[in-house]
Amino acid sequence: xxxxxxxKNICYLAKQEFLALKNGVKPALRFSIPQAKKPAMEALKxxxxxYGLIFLIKTYKEIHNVTPQNLDYIVYITKSKNLAGxxxxxxxxxxxxxxxxxxxxxxxxxxxxxxxxxxxxxxxxLCCTESFLNTKSKPNFHTNNIFxxxxxxxxxxxxxxxVQQLNKTDEFMDYFLISHxxxxxxxxxxxxxxxxxxxxxxxxxxxxxxxxxxxxxHPFLVFDDFNWVIFNGxxxxxxxxxxxxxxxxxSLYPDEIFRSxxxxxxxxxxxxxxxxxxxxxxxxxxxxxxGMIIDFT
Numbered sequence: 001x002x003x004x005x006x007x008k009n010i011c012y013l014a015k016q017e018f019l020a021l022k023n024g025v026k027p028a029l030r031f032s033i034p035q036a037k038k039p040a041m042e043a044l045k046x047x048x049x050x051y052g053l054i055f056l057i058k059t060y061k062e063i064h065n066v067t068p069q070n071l072d073y074i075v076y077i078t079k080s081k082n083l084a085g086x087x088x089x090x091x092x093x094x095x096x097x098x099x100x101x102x103x104x105x106x107x108x109x110x111x112x113x114x115x116x117x118x119x120x121x122x123x124x125x126l127c128c129t130e131s132f133l134n135t136k137s138k139p140n141f142h143t144n145n146i147f148x149x150x151x152x153x154x155x156x157x158x159x160x161x162x163v164q165q166l167n168k169t170d171e172f173m174d175y176f177l178i179s180h181x182x183x184x185x186x187x188x189x190x191x192x193x194x195x196x197x198x199x200x201x202x203x204x205x206x207x208x209x210x211x212x213x214x215x216x217x218h219p220f221l222v223f224d225d226f227n228w229v230i231f232n233g234x235x236x237x238x239x240x241x242x243x244x245x246x247x248x249x250x251s252l253y254p255d256e257i258f259r260s261x262x263x264x265x266x267x268x269x270x271x272x273x274x275x276x277x278x279x280x281x282x283x284x285x286x287x288x289x290x291g292m293i294i295d296f297t
Contacts, residue, residue, distance in 0.1 A: 106189030139185035142194025227253040
């Protein structure tokens with residue numbers, strides 16, 4: 001199968017999501033679109049049907065009895081009409097566990113999300129922090145969902161828009177292999193799903209597959225879900241990154257302050273930026289988890 005031309009430039013539907021559904025890695029997809037995109041999505045109905053997929057659009061008001069700004073519709077895509085209906089009803093009823101099950105997310109990750117969701121709302125949606133703290137071994141780049149904001153933007157739409165403006169494109173938001181929040185960055189089920197998606201991408205869209213892998217395989221210095229810095233370099237002793245340059249995808253964090261250095265050291269209460277052995281900047285940490293080094297290399 002070749003990725004259909006009709007879908008190549010459609011926002012809100014990542015290529016890997018469509019291919020994962022079409023190739024059986026996922027049983028269903030769910031995403032949101034603004035009113036302006038609804039005609040384009042409706043026009044693609046025949047394309048989805050051509051690939052044996054069911055395409056269901058519901059208004060946000062139908063599902064959540066509210067219409068958030070710029071996100072007027074929810075789209076469900078499955079291989080079964082009954083499954084599409086089940087998914088929309090599960091979301092309408094607030095059955096998060098059922099929604100996760102139908103979308104094909106690992107059970108451990110669904111339970112993890114349910115357990116931490118209320119605390120995430122209180123702490124500002126620190127999904128990356130929670131996943132990292134639950135990671136027991138080296139983080140696996142197949143589970144790196146830092147660029148995927150779909151599960152992280154509740155109440156933070158303005159932050160998302162600012163990140164988009166900084167990068168001048170939405171394309172970087174498609175740099176992911178899993179679309180869910182992993183229970184950890186070494187979750188076996190999530191790693192398997194990510195590998196399956198990458199395998200499909202390499203077979204059908206090899207250039208895009210290389211783009212994604214290139215963006216995900218880096219050391220990340222993470223402050224929260226919208227503040228991070230990515231380095232072209234390597235992690236030393238878990239608390240140090242030696243780097244040649246800063247990777248060009250920007251977050252809300254001012255990465256310019258790192259460009260004059262070649263090493264960072266994360267300590268208990270501060271982050272030191274060095275050029276060789278000379279300290280050129282010290283950043284005070286706001287809390288114990290500020291400046292987590294997540295090594296996805």
